[in-house]
Amino acid sequence: MPDPKDPSRIVTTTTTTTFSMAKDMARSICQRFLEARFIESADGRYQQVYAMKGVVWQLTPKGICILDRFCSRNGIQQKQVAELVGSSLPQLVTLERDGQTDKLLTDRGTIEVIFRRFIGTNGFNIKSSVSSADSDSLSDYRDGLTGVKMAAERKINGKTYKDTFTGKAASDWLLDCSTTVDKRETYEIASLFVKYELMEAVQQDRAYMMQHPASTLFQPTKHAIYQVTAKGRDLANGTSTRGRASESEGLSSSRGGGIARDSNTQRLDKILNDPALRLLFRENLRETHCEENLSFYLDVDEFVRQCRQAIRVAQKNPNNAASLDGIKEIMAQAYGIYNAFLAPGSPCELNIDHQLRNNLATRMTKAVGQDVAMIDTLHEVTALFEDAQNAVFKLMASDSVPKFLRSPKYEQTLKNYDFDAVASSNNSQGRGPERSQSRSNRN
Incomplete structure (x- = not known):
């Protein structure tokens, strides 16, 4: 510092x-x-x-x-x-999680995004034999883009099925190619693939279902066989035309502070409030080497929420040691965000106004020795962080959103989102989303 x-x-x-x-x-x-x-x-x-x-x-x-x-x-x-x-990294699907519980966000749009990657970015991953499709090789998914291993043909009860895969192969792909952290998360996602009729069971593992009664939709074993449904193929081919609206709320993405609302800010609002779009937008930002903008934006959202909660608790119980410890914890979190994104030479240094950066440096380097003064400091830090967040929002709206919407890689997915309709609807009503608040109200 x-x-x-x-x-x-x-x-x-x-x-x-x-x-x-x-x-x-x-x-x-x-x-x-x-x-x-x-x-x-x-x-x-x-x-x-x-x-x-x-x-x-x-x-x-x-x-x-x-x-x-x-x-x-x-x-x-x-x-x-x-x-x-080295020079290359696998293309992991970075799953969105709830900021408070850390549970996966599994709205339908997100599940469809995962499914497109699950069945292969460049088409089905067909193996010539059942044995190779069901092997435990550790090198099948090293690039993160190859789809789940499928057998070209598989005979089940005297009938031949094409392009099938096992429950174990599905679970393995989700573990190898996304940011899931245990098998239970892969079972949850695969079950939703079945629930949304993107894949279906050709043969269920009855023995596993007897031991795990809740596993009626998906069994993660070699004996459970699945195939992609017609709806799943349509989704993969980009012919699915199901309309979608934003399915997730919670981020304070509507900007106050006098930012003029135009079509790109409306589109960014929609991206930030939809887990599936956020997932794809993050991928695009990573490819264009500016993922830190979104990371900072989301970190500040979570910080502001926790900060206000800690201050309310401390003000209600000013002499309570636990509530004061909470204030200190939030202050430490503020320094973490500052050191990661805002300090000179920080690893993910943001491109923000020079004067704002100086104001942040001046505030963050002031010594704070008393708990009461620490609360005042948090109010000041929060205001400065929100100023920086607004600046990053403007940058993403003006630069990153147009690049994202023009990217051929996401063209099929984005067809299901009518961004222009969202922008024109909000503009015709003469206001931004309902959660837009003025700076004075937020403080």
């Missing part, structure tokens, strides 16, 4: 935290890494249980992608990490 006494000088403070861990806990965490497909056996064999001895482990392409994202966000610049990442 800038030195308070000499802003031209940068001062770096490093905190080192050490902790101990019991062997059983360490083994348990490594098992979670294995289940999330962050690590794999280096000999290419499929392993379900983490072994302490006799096996050499390595990061999967998914694990490398997660590590790279973490390092970029936290300013970790190590030679060995860069060498590990």
Whole structure:
């Protein structure tokens, strides 16, 4: 951060935290890494249980992608990490999650986006034999774009079915090619594929259903066989014409602060309030090397929500130690956002106004020693963060949204969203979305 006494000088403070861990806990965490497909056996064999001895482990392409994202966000610049990442990373489907519960957002639009990737960006991943389609090879989905493994033909009860895949293959693809962290999340997504009639069971695993009564829609085993439905094929081919409106609320994306509303701000409002569009928009921003804009925007939204809640609690219970600890925690979160996105030389430094950056640096480098003063500081920091958020919103609306809407990669998906109708509807009513608030009301 800038030195308070000499802003031209940068001062770096490093905190080192050490902790101990019991062997059983360490083994348990490594098992979670294995289940999330962050690590794999280096000999290419499929392993379900983490072994302490006799096996050499390595990061999967998914694990490398997660590590790279973490390092970029936290300013970790190590030679060995860069060498590990190399020149290319898999195209993981970065799933949207609820900011408070961390649960996956599974609205229908998001499920359809995942399904398009699930069956293959460049067409079906057809294997010539059933054995190759059902193999446990760890190298099938290294690019993140190859679809789930399908058997060209499979005989079931005397009848031949084309382009089928197992429940296990479906679960494996969702673990390898998206940011799911355990099998239960893959079961949830695959069940929704069936519920929305994008894929259907050719053969169910009755034995598994007896042991797991809730698994009537999807069974994640080799004995459960599925195929893509006609509706699923239409979706993949871009011939599905189901109209869609924004299905998710919760982000304070409607900008106050005197920002003039035009068609692109209306379109960005729609993108920010729809999990499926946010997922695709984030992908596009990553490809154009400006994903930090969206990350900052969403982080500030969550920070403002938590900040106001903590201040209300502290003001109701001014002498309560727990409520004051909450204020300190929020202040630490503010420094985290500042150091990640706003400090000079930060790893994801935003392109914002020079004066606003100086105001932030001045505010963030002031020492705060009293709890009452800390609340006042949070009010000031929140206002500055929202100013920066407004600036980022303008930038995304004017630059990133047009590029996103023109991208051939997302053309098929975006056909289901009538952005022009949304913009013209809001403009004809003479107002923005209902949650638009003035700066004074928000503070």
